[in-house]
Amino acid sequence: MKVLVTGGAGFIGSNLALELQNKGYDVVVLDDFSSGHFKNLLGFEGDVVAESILDVDLSRFRDVDVIFHQAAITDTTVQDQKLMVQINTEGFRRFLDFAVENNIKFVYASSAATYGNAPAPQKEEDAGKPNNIYGFSKWICDCIAKKYIEKYPDAHIVGLRYFNVFGPREQYKGKMASMIWQLAKQMVDGKRPRIFKWGEQKRDQVYIKDVVGANLLAVDAKKSCIVNVGSGRAVSFNYIIEVLNKVLGxxxxxxxxxxxxxxxxxxxxxxxxxxxxxxLDYKPKWGFEEAVEDYMEWLKENKYI
Structure with a gap:
């Protein structure tokens, strides 16, 4: 089976591309390297296309069976509304149109940012009041997807609303990398970990290996849908520091x-x-503590900490 991973040099995209390769898929990565990094793809032996999702000639991908659309501006502090919607929403629409026209399965990255301040636990129907332009761009993608799901009942369209993803290959995200990475790096560098007062804000921290697993399950989803992908458990920032102290000594x-x-x-x-x-039959396999242990081991082995 041949698959395309857009944003495949990014954090989630690279983990997905490498796992697909491990499972024997013929993988093509598309990335303009504006935020992705080639080192995320060390060990990758498939094809890499260095183009923008807005400009690339889509006809070259007519022979793929599945598109995993991960490409987006993920920096939530970006204030350029036109740029954010152009890349995230128009880029998404372009690939969704192409997938539907060519009978290609389409799995895409949505976001928990679509929920804004909706009360926890967030259910899919609670989305629609995002707090920033990033969340808005993803919400409009979901709105478009819903219309396509209704209009094209034979199409295979699955949106995955990622919560706070952490794990290997996120280090090139800089300030947008997870709090687990940020806090661990501070501690290893001999600094006290800095968090907002008074550390009791809670986040659903989901391990990258579970997110990759959800993408694989989405290929065989029972129906087109837009669903949450998280751990199902919120942890406070104070607790993150407690776990990191324990794991890192x-x-x-x-x-x-x-x-x-x-x-x-x-x-x-x-x-x-x-x-x-x-x-999707999705159930997270990684508990938070076990995931942090696994992640810190990977960072040490690869000399990132």
Missing amino acids: FDYEPEYIDNPYKEFYQEHTEADLSKAEKY
């Missing part, structure tokens, strides 16, 4: 700082996974 106290993003900050995210389980 430190005893740091957090340094609490003011939150400059308070007006649009999500205080508590937690995925309701009932639809993901129903339509």
Whole structure:
């Protein structure tokens, strides 16, 4: 089976591309390397196309069986609304149109940012009031997908609303890398881990290996759908530091700082996974503590910490 991974040099895309390769798929990666990094693809032996999702000639992908659309601007601090919607929404629409026209299965990355301040646990129907232009761009993708699902009942369209993803190959995301990476790096560098006052904000932290697993399950989804992909469990930032101290052998106290993003900050995210389980048979395999241990081991082996 031949598959295309857009954004395949990025964090999630590279993990997905490598796992697909391991499973024997013929994998093509598309990435303009604006935020992806070639080192994420070390060990990859498939084809790499260095083009923008807005400009690439789609006809060269007519022979693929599945498109995993991961490409997007993921920096939630970007304020250029036109750029964000052009890349994230118009780029998505272009590939969705192409997939439907050519009977190609389409699996795409949505986001928990579509929920804004909806109360936890967030259910799929709670989305639609995003706090920033990134969340808005992803919400419109979901709205377009819903219309296509209704209009083309024979198409295979699956949207995955990722919650806070962490794990190997995120280090090139810089400030947008997970808090697990940011805090671990601070601690290894001999600094007290810095978090917003008073560390009781909660996030659904989902391990990259579970996210990759959800993408693989989406290929055989029972029906077209848009579902949450998370751990189903929220953990506080204080608890993240507690776990990192235990795994890394430190005893740091957090340094609490003011939150400059308070007006649009999500205080508590937690995925309701009932639809993901129903339509994809998705159940996360990694508990938070075990995932952190596995991740820190990978970082040490690869000399990132």
